[in-house]
Amino acid sequence: MAVCEIWDVKGRLDHPIDYAKNPVKTANPDYTDSDLQAMGDVMKYATNGDKTERQFFVTGINCDPTTARDEMMITKAQFQDESEIVCYHAFQSFKHGEVTPEQAHEVGVKLAEKMWGDRFQAIVATHLNTDCLHNHFVVNAISFMDGKHYHDNKKNLRLLRQRSDELCREYELSVIEHPSGRKKPYALCQAEKNGLPCRDNVARQAVDEAISKSFTLKDFDRQLAEMGYRINYNPNRKYWTIICKGWQRPKRLYKLGEDYTNERIIERIRENSYVVKFTAFAEPQKQVKVYRVKGSLKKAKKIGGLRGLYLHYCYKLGILPKGKKQNYARLHYLLKDDLMKMDAIASETKLLCRRHIDTAEQLLEYKGSLETEIQELTEQRKGLYSQSRKLSGEDGEAVKARISEITGRLKTIRKEVRLCEGIEARSDAIKEKINVVRADEKKEKRKEQMKDEYRRRSGRTNRSNELGGI
Numbered sequence: 001m002a003v004c005e006i007w008d009v010k011g012r013l014d015h016p017i018d019y020a021k022n023p024v025k026t027a028n029p030d031y032t033d034s035d036l037q038a039m040g041d042v043m044k045y046a047t048n049g050d051k052t053e054r055q056f057f058v059t060g061i062n063c064d065p066t067t068a069r070d071e072m073m074i075t076k077a078q079f080q081d082e083s084e085i086v087c088y089h090a091f092q093s094f095k096h097g098e099v100t101p102e103q104a105h106e107v108g109v110k111l112a113e114k115m116w117g118d119r120f121q122a123i124v125a126t127h128l129n130t131d132c133l134h135n136h137f138v139v140n141a142i143s144f145m146d147g148k149h150y151h152d153n154k155k156n157l158r159l160l161r162q163r164s165d166e167l168c169r170e171y172e173l174s175v176i177e178h179p180s181g182r183k184k185p186y187a188l189c190q191a192e193k194n195g196l197p198c199r200d201n202v203a204r205q206a207v208d209e210a211i212s213k214s215f216t217l218k219d220f221d222r223q224l225a226e227m228g229y230r231i232n233y234n235p236n237r238k239y240w241t242i243i244c245k246g247w248q249r250p251k252r253l254y255k256l257g258e259d260y261t262n263e264r265i266i267e268r269i270r271e272n273s274y275v276v277k278f279t280a281f282a283e284p285q286k287q288v289k290v291y292r293v294k295g296s297l298k299k300a301k302k303i304g305g306l307r308g309l310y311l312h313y314c315y316k317l318g319i320l321p322k323g324k325k326q327n328y329a330r331l332h333y334l335l336k337d338d339l340m341k342m343d344a345i346a347s348e349t350k351l352l353c354r355r356h357i358d359t360a361e362q363l364l365e366y367k368g369s370l371e372t373e374i375q376e377l378t379e380q381r382k383g384l385y386s387q388s389r390k391l392s393g394e395d396g397e398a399v400k401a402r403i404s405e406i407t408g409r410l411k412t413i414r415k416e417v418r419l420c421e422g423i424e425a426r427s428d429a430i431k432e433k434i435n436v437v438r439a440d441e442k443k444e445k446r447k448e449q450m451k452d453e454y455r456r457r458s459g460r461t462n463r464s465n466e467l468g469g470i
Helices: 014-020 039-044 065-078 101-116 154-170 186-193 199-212 217-226 262-273 305-317 339-355 360-390 393-459 463-469
Strands: 003-010 058-061 085-093 122-127 134-140 229-232 241-244
Touching: 003 154, 014 065, 014 085, 014 122, 014 134, 058 065, 058 101, 065 134, 085 101, 101 122, 101 134, 101 154, 186 199, 199 217, 199 229, 199 241, 199 262, 217 229, 217 262, 305 339, 305 393, 339 393, 360 393
Parallel strands: none
Antiparallel strands: 003 085, 058 122, 085 134, 122 134, 229 241
16 A cells, blocks of 8 residues: 655755655664764665665665765756756655565665656655655656656646556555545644544544434434534435534544444444443442641632633643543534644643743743843854864864754754744633633523523422312
8 A cells, every 4th residue: 555645845955865865764674773874885885786785775766876966956057947846755655564675665766767767867765764664756856858847746646646556566565446535634644643632533532422322313413512513414415524613614424434434323323222231329439538728728829811821721621630531522612723732832831830921021021031042142152163163172072062052052942932922922812712712601501500490490390289279
């Protein structure tokens, strides 16, 4: 099952080439760390005809891997190419455990030769640093034959995938016969892979909970409505859809997984009718220790300002308290939008609490001090760079160590500056969201009170009329 994609690269040509040829990712596991020396030594093995004896899985098509960048730049200069796109970066990923590094690289080289071998210079590098072996291709944007540009359009992408599938069948590898359509954004794929709460995960959680509490489709519809979702299960529709308040368009349920097709949902709901649950009449009560504390919390100073705002928002999102299981499906729809930003919000909260920042003025003052420190350290590092060129030996090593120390400090400071900028941009939006959430919660509370009052009154028996009628 090989997956292919390609995109254009603007800017510098050496960046994608260096990434593709990264020796840490392309190293043959049969070689030891002592073999991983200079890149020049590495690439001597790249053109070795015996693939199984390669030190690194890197091959050049119409160019030498060791001088690929220079050769591609010469081609550009020859045809006076000054276009914004310098090259194209493509990849081909294989199913986990299906191919060996040698097979993956061989398939990648054949694919590059079929796609670009007659007119373009390319680098093929097989990366072994992930669960799924994958090939990277760096292709010069213009042809060495006539100087014409390669076009990254739908037709060429289909051709790339078609030829990749042909090679996979030739090597008896699995092929995706019916692609699912548009690919997911990278951030969403990573969130799902790491089990973080994202729109699809939360929707699955809501559907699972609704199914577990339903015996009919009407029950299912009602349970989802309580969590802020609307489902369209019209029998005339081929695919059922779900939409949450705040979404711009509905989502087909079958795209959530095999357990969320129309037939499977009906089957799961029917299974509930045959389930008999046995519970104890009275569960044993756990003994709770009671601690008496002198004093009162009435006079305790509450945390307000930006700190209080962020801490309250973290509580609403379920970041606080730690270790508490959060039912994201029942969150307010405005809060669901920020579930994938939980890490950033948590980092901003830690900064506010660590620096005791409560007002916008304090935030700007702290940010200004960081920017001043950045300027001072940058100037200091410039001077050290000039010194390092003149010094050698122990003095030179001491200067380099100081440069490394300043670089580390600059990295930390810049990260905190970005957090300050995030707080500036996010704080007003958080205030508005919390106000809307509070207003909606009050409405829901009033509705529940009215329902309870209606039930109480409708269930009350008029005793005087009963006695009067006797």
